[in-house]
Amino acid sequence: MNRREFMLAGGALLAAGLSPTLFADTHVPLKVLALVFDDYETLDLHGPIEMLGHLPSVEITLIGPKTIVRSYQGPRVVADRLLDDVVECDLLLIPGGMGTRKLVDDTRLLTWLTRQVQVSKKVFSVCTGAALLAKADLLNGVSATTNKMAYAWVTGLNDKVIWQPSARWVDDGRFLTSSGVSAGTDAALFYIAQQFGEAQARKIEVLTEYQWNSDADKDPYAVIS
Amino acid sequence: MNRREFMLAGGALLAAGLSPTLFADTHVPLKVLALVFDDYETLDLHGPIEMLGHLPSVEITLIGPKTIVRSYQGPRVVADRLLDDVVECDLLLIPGGMGTRKLVDDTRLLTWLTRQVQVSKKVFSVCTGAALLAKADLLNGVSATTNKMAYAWVTGLNDKVIWQPSARWVDDGRFLTSSGVSAGTDAALFYIAQQFGEAQARKIEVLTEYQWNSDADKDPYAVIS
Numbered sequence: 114m115n116r117r118e119f120m121l122a123g124g125a126l127l128a129a130g131l132s133p134t135l136f137a138d139t140h141v142p143l144k145v146l147a148l149v150f151d152d153y154e155t156l157d158l159h160g161p162i163e164m165l166g167h168l169p170s171v172e173i174t175l176i177g178p179k180t181i182v183r184s185y186q187g188p189r190v191v192a193d194r195l196l197d198d199v200v201e202c203d204l205l206l207i208p209g210g211m212g213t214r215k216l217v218d219d220t221r222l223l224t225w226l227t228r229q230v231q232v233s234k235k236v237f238s239v240c241t242g243a244a245l246l247a248k249a250d251l252l253n254g255v256s257a258t259t260n261k262m263a264y265a266w267v268t269g270l271n272d273k274v275i276w277q278p279s280a281r282w283v284d285d286g287r288f289l290t291s292s293g294v295s296a297g298t299d300a301a302l303f304y305i306a307q308q309f310g311e312a313q314a315r316k317i318e319v320l321t322e323y324q325w326n327s328d329a330d331k332d333p334y335a336v337i338s
Numbered sequence: 339m340n341r342r343e344f345m346l347a348g349g350a351l352l353a354a355g356l357s358p359t360l361f362a363d364t365h366v367p368l369k370v371l372a373l374v375f376d377d378y379e380t381l382d383l384h385g386p387i388e389m390l391g392h393l394p395s396v397e398i399t400l401i402g403p404k405t406i407v408r409s410y411q412g413p414r415v416v417a418d419r420l421l422d423d424v425v426e427c428d429l430l431l432i433p434g435g436m437g438t439r440k441l442v443d444d445t446r447l448l449t450w451l452t453r454q455v456q457v458s459k460k461v462f463s464v465c466t467g468a469a470l471l472a473k474a475d476l477l478n479g480v481s482a483t484t485n486k487m488a489y490a491w492v493t494g495l496n497d498k499v500i501w502q503p504s505a506r507w508v509d510d511g512r513f514l515t516s517s518g519v520s521a522g523t524d525a526a527l528f529y530i531a532q533q534f535g536e537a538q539a540r541k542i543e544v545l546t547e548y549q550w551n552s553d554a555d556k557d558p559y560a561v562i563s
Binding site: 147154155156158159160162163165166167171172173174175181184185186187188189190191193260261262292293294295296319320321322323324326333334 | 372379380381383384385387388390391392396397398399400406409410411412413414415416418485486487517518519520521544545546547548549551558559
């Protein structure tokens with residue numbers, strides 16, 4: 114069973130209330146690569162990192178256009194790698210934020226993203242992170258969602274994406290796309306459940322005293338047209 | 339009306355469903371100072387920063403024992419100031435995390451904290467951040483809460499604190515203490531409502547597509563003795 118088949122099987126098991134524990138007890142760390150850039154949205158990045166960071170074995174690497182990157186809220190993070198590299202990973206995390214408004218026209222970034230997606234087993238965008246994927250033509254024919262406060266702008270970038278106006282997150286095989294900011298934290302727990310079993314996700318939910326909105330179809334911020 | 343009187347009045351207004359908008363339209367930035375240290379818990383820091391960072395006028399400064407600090411989940415942040423300084427601020431944010439296990443015995447940190455609390459209008463701990471305040475005798479006689487997964491350890495540090503086993507957060511005048519990790523994000527929105535009116539908090543809730551657990555008394559992780 115390859116990774117994609119496993120993920121699909123995992124989704125079916127999850128729907129049936131069972132846990133796909135095939136990978137749960139292995140000691141191979143899950144490799145997470147997260148893009149950072151000036152004016153990224155704080156929680157888009159750090160909500161998923163909080164949840165993924167509690168897996169028993171995980172390595173989280175930040176990659177960006179320069180070493181020190183400033184969030185939209187002010188505080189700065191340190192990129193471990195620069196965009197000269199592409200890095201094989203299990204999960205590529207693409208946060209959103211005001212910085213994406215410039216980055217959709219940044220050829221260096223879009224070229225890197227296209228190459229990086231090719232070596233990433235799964236790609237997970239939060240909020241307007243989907244704008245970057247859409248602009249690079251990486252979501253064509255894919256069912257996806259994005260921030261509902263910036264829905265018109267993001268969806269206007271590419272009409273070949275099957276945009277979903279009402280979804281906390283959308284899982285379409287290799288691409289997991291979440292709605293705005295906080296929805297990324299919920300989608301990260303979904304990914305954990307899909308890959309490591311629901312029990313693992315629930316354990317992390319308790320550890321972080323979180324209240325997981327675990328239903329992807331329940332979107333309090335859905336766009337009503 | 340001084341700051342403390344305002345805050346108490348704000349609390350009463352909030353309870354009555356009204357908005358304390360006295361400071362809502364001023365252009366004086368709210369000064370937030372957040373402590374960072376190795377093995378701080380990611381969301382303890384970045385959840386509140388996400389919410390506070392959407393205020394119309396705010397300056398968020400990180401302060402730590404060294405310039406580059408690593409979270410428990412791996413990624414690194416940059417401290418803007420070092421612990422040689424104390425900085426007048428409106429809100430001092432103290433995250434928790436595994437790093438606090440060492441820091442409760444760190445004389446330099448506890449000495450700095452004692453001085454820093456004196457020049458901070460309000461002090462806000464998340465999770466085991468309360469352990470640092472308790473160990474420095476800064477919460478004596480104060481009603482407070484902490485992480486429910488580490489409740490025995492934190493409360494065992496100081497029996498002069500009026501520990502609350504069931505509370506998402508506790509506001510006792512100058513000290514706002516929240517339960518574990520995610521509870522800090524909810525408490526940050528409470529602080530915003532208290533200082534700038536509930537409408538401001540609700541605006542940020544929508545902007546971040548968050549689902550605010552706005553009832554401090556509703557604690558799904560309460561310690562049952």
